[in-house]
Each structure stands twice: as C-alpha cells, then as structure tokens.
Amino acid sequence: MTSKTFFHKALFLDRDGVINIDHGYVSKIEDFEFNDGIFELLHLFIEKGYKLFIVTNQSGIGRGYYSQNDFETLTTWMLEEFKKQNIHVESVHHCHHAPEALCACRKPATGMVDEILSLNSIDVKNSWLIGDKQSDIDLAKNSGIGSTIAIGERDIKNTTYSFSTIIEAKEFFEKNSLL
Numbered sequence: 001m002t003s004k005t006f007f008h009k010a011l012f013l014d015r016d017g018v019i020n021i022d023h024g025y026v027s028k029i030e031d032f033e034f035n036d037g038i039f040e041l042l043h044l045f046i047e048k049g050y051k052l053f054i055v056t057n058q059s060g061i062g063r064g065y066y067s068q069n070d071f072e073t074l075t076t077w078m079l080e081e082f083k084k085q086n087i088h089v090e091s092v093h094h095c096h097h098a099p100e101a102l103c104a105c106r107k108p109a110t111g112m113v114d115e116i117l118s119l120n121s122i123d124v125k126n127s128w129l130i131g132d133k134q135s136d137i138d139l140a141k142n143s144g145i146g147s148t149i150a151i152g153e154r155d156i157k158n159t160t161y162s163f164s165t166i167i168e169a170k171e172f173f174e175k176n177s178l179l
C-alpha cells in the first residue's frame with residue numbers, strides 16, 4: 001500500500017491591520033477591534049478548504065511595551081471569539097523580537113512560515129497571504145506563497161490584489177471564484 005500525503009491550501013494571516021484595527025501595539029482585549037468583514041472573509045476561505053495560520057510581528061514585546069503573557073492572554077481571547085464564529089485557526093506564530101535583534105522570524109524573514117511548513121503539509125504555491133504592510137507581501141514572496149492580498153492605503157508593491165478594506169476584499173472574493 002502506498003500512502004499519499006494530502007497537501008492543504010493555507011491562508012497566512014497578518015494580525016494587526018487585517019484581523020483587527022491597528023491602533024499601534026495592541027495588547028489589551030479592550031483595544032482589540034475586529035475588522036468589519038473579517039469573519040465573512042475567513043468563512044470564504046474555510047469553505048474552500050483552506051487552513052488558517054496567523055503570522056504576526058510583535059516587536060512590542062521586544063521593545064518592552066507589553067509582555068509575552070499579555071500577548072498570550074489576548075491571543076487566547078481572540079481564538080475564543082473566532083471559535084464563536086465557527087472559525088478554527090490552526091496556530092498562531094509571533095515574532096517577539098525588536099528589529100535590532102536581526103532574528104530569523106521577523107517578517108519579511110521566513111522563520112514563522114518555515115515553522116508552519118515543517119509541521120503541516122501545505123501546498124504553498126496555491127496558498128494565500130493577507131497583510132497590510134510591504135513586509136507581509138515580501139514574506140509571501142520569500143516563502144513561495146502563491147498569492148497575496150494587501151489591505152489598507154499603504155502603497156504596497158508586488159501584491160496580487162489590493163483593497164482599501166477587508167469589506168472590499170470580502171465582496172470581491174464573493175463575486176469571483178478565485179480560491
């Protein structure tokens with residue numbers, strides 16, 4: 001008998017500016033506001049069989065603005081809120097380093113995605129990434145993630161799609177069967 005590995009498509013998600021409004025170094029539940037349309041957008045990917053992974057730079061930890069424990073408390077709460085919406089996130093990966101640490105995990109370095117790919121069977125070429133900064137889109141390129149969605153008003157280069165808001169992205173993917 002031969003066993004065949006099934007490679008899942010994945011959606012790699014930035015957190016601040018994508019899942020939640022980026023108020024700058026969000027670390028408390030009361031400051032965490034889900035972006036309008038994010039649950040609906042994620043449902044579109046889930047329906048098409050994508051597994052969800054969060055990859056987030058959290059240099060606020062390395063800079064001393066909040067603690068690892070603050071981040072974990074907020075993450076636990078966020079995942080519970082997702083669960084209430086029938087959204088399962090496979091895992092959350094964060095880089096806690098300040099930029100000066102020159103680590104291998106701060107986006108656009110590939111450490112977080114490398115870890116995900118080492119633990120899961122992912123069809124990376126047919127996977128997507130959603131981010132709001134050039135470093136997110138560059139991570140996708142550096143990791144071989146096939147398609148990207150840039151959110152917000154920044155001038156982001158080399159992205160497959162760009163939308164001002166999550167709502168606009170959701171409406172676009174509802175109308176067009178690209179996933």
Ligand SMILES: [Mg+2]
Pocket residue numbers: 014015016017018022131132133
């Ligand atoms: Mg962001």
Ligand SMILES: [Zn+2]
Pocket residue numbers: 095096097103104105106
């Ligand atoms: Zn790091």
